[in-house]
Amino acid sequence: MSTRLNSGKKSQPPRSFDDRRDAAIQELRRGTHLADLLRKQVELIPEPSRRDAAVANVGEISMAMASSLNILQSEMEHPSSPEVGAVAMAAPAACSSDGGTGERNGAVAGRARRVRHRRGRQGAELPIIKEILTEAPENDRFHWRKYGEKTILNAQYPRLYYKCGYSDDHKCPAKKYVQQQSNSRPPLFMVTLINEHTCETLFRDEPSSSSSSASQVLDFAKASLSPPVMAAAPGLKKEEEDDRSMSLSMHSYSYDEYLSSSLPTMSPDGDQVNFSPGPGW
DNA sequence: CGGATTTGACCCGG
DNA sequence: CCGGGTCAAATCCG
Numbered sequence: 175m176s177t178r179l180n181s182g183k184k185s186q187p188p189r190s191f192d193d194r195r196d197a198a199i200q201e202l203r204r205g206t207h208l209a210d211l212l213r214k215q216v217e218l219i220p221e222p223s224r225r226d227a228a229v230a231n232v233g234e235i236s237m238a239m240a241s242s243l244n245i246l247q248s249e250m251e252h253p254s255s256p257e258v259g260a261v262a263m264a265a266p267a268a269c270s271s272d273g274g275t276g277e278r279n280g281a282v283a284g285r286a287r288r289v290r291h292r293r294g295r296q297g298a299e300l301p302i303i304k305e306i307l308t309e310a311p312e313n314d315r316f317h318w319r320k321y322g323e324k325t326i327l328n329a330q331y332p333r334l335y336y337k338c339g340y341s342d343d344h345k346c347p348a349k350k351y352v353q354q355q356s357n358s359r360p361p362l363f364m365v366t367l368i369n370e371h372t373c374e375t376l377f378r379d380e381p382s383s384s385s386s387s388a389s390q391v392l393d394f395a396k397a398s399l400s401p402p403v404m405a406a407a408p409g410l411k412k413e414e415e416d417d418r419s420m421s422l423s424m425h426s427y428s429y430d431e432y433l434s435s436s437l438p439t440m441s442p443d444g445d446q447v448n449f450s451p452g453p454g455w
Numbered sequence: 456c457g458g459a460t461t462t463g464a465c466c467c468g469g
Numbered sequence: 470c471c472g473g474g475t476c477a478a479a480t481c482c483g
Contacts, residue, residue: 319458319459319460320459320460320461321460321474321475321476321477322461322462322474322475322476323460323461323462324472324473324474324475325472326472326473327471327472327473333473333474335474335475337475339459351474
């Protein structure tokens with residue numbers, strides 16, 4: 175397969191660090207995509223043993239690319255923030271109630287202007303707690319409520335915004351952003367936790383020997399999201415579709431960290447994965 | 456019927 | 470002006 179960028183525009187290599195990093199990210203994205211295509215091809219191999227081995231290798235490649243992407247991207251977001259453990263105390267000032275109007279459903283039109291400024295701005299401390307790459311973004315024992323979703327420039331999957339389910343009751347400022355990184359077989363998600371939970375909802379099951387109390391099993395079921403938004407790579411064409419004759423024949427991945435309970439459901443003919451934090455608790 | 460999700464508008468910093 | 474983050478009415482789904 176020809177792997178050319180044939181982007182006939184600029185021929186000179188990028189110079190600044192940022193340009194180079196962006197270029198590297200683009201290449202990694204391309205590689206991720208290609209790896210996925212390769213995976214699909216490889217899965218057509220008839221002999222089970224050969225196929226499985228090949229699929230495993232492709233999976234490794236995808237993982238490596240996702241990790242590299244993660245590193246580069248997180249470095250880009252905070253180039254020089256050594257520590258993220260600092261819990262910046264940001265007074266959640268302003269919970270003003272604004273007269274939102276809002277309309278929906280296409281029929282109605284003409285939304286009244288919302289009241290101006292809300293969002294306070296107290297500079298300094300950035301309250302990012304941590305970023306992790308995981309396959310199971312929903313399994314963290316907290317009750318999250320989704321409040322938004324945005325397509326991110328140059329990202330093929332939208333970013334999902336969640337806040338603590340008790341943020342209203344207890345003023346808990348915890349939030350988290352979840353973004354799928356790749357459509358590799360075990361899809362990887364970049365989870366960014368922001369602010370510490372101040373609510374008393376953390377039920378960590380202590381590492382006692384026998385697990386008597388099963389962890390709260392979250393339920394997932396549902397799949398309805400917009401298809402991945404291919405917005406990036408100039409050299410990439412919207413090439414879609416994956417085959418619909420594979421997958422769902424595997425289900426056991428060994429991920430030790432991040433308590434595991436169940437994997438996000440995968441839609442049969444899309445690489446978009448959806449998950450939902452369990453209700454109640 | 457009520458809580459969670461959806462989704463486009465709004466806000467704001469760069 | 471653009472892009473990322475948030476709001477909230479409408480909708481969904483138990």
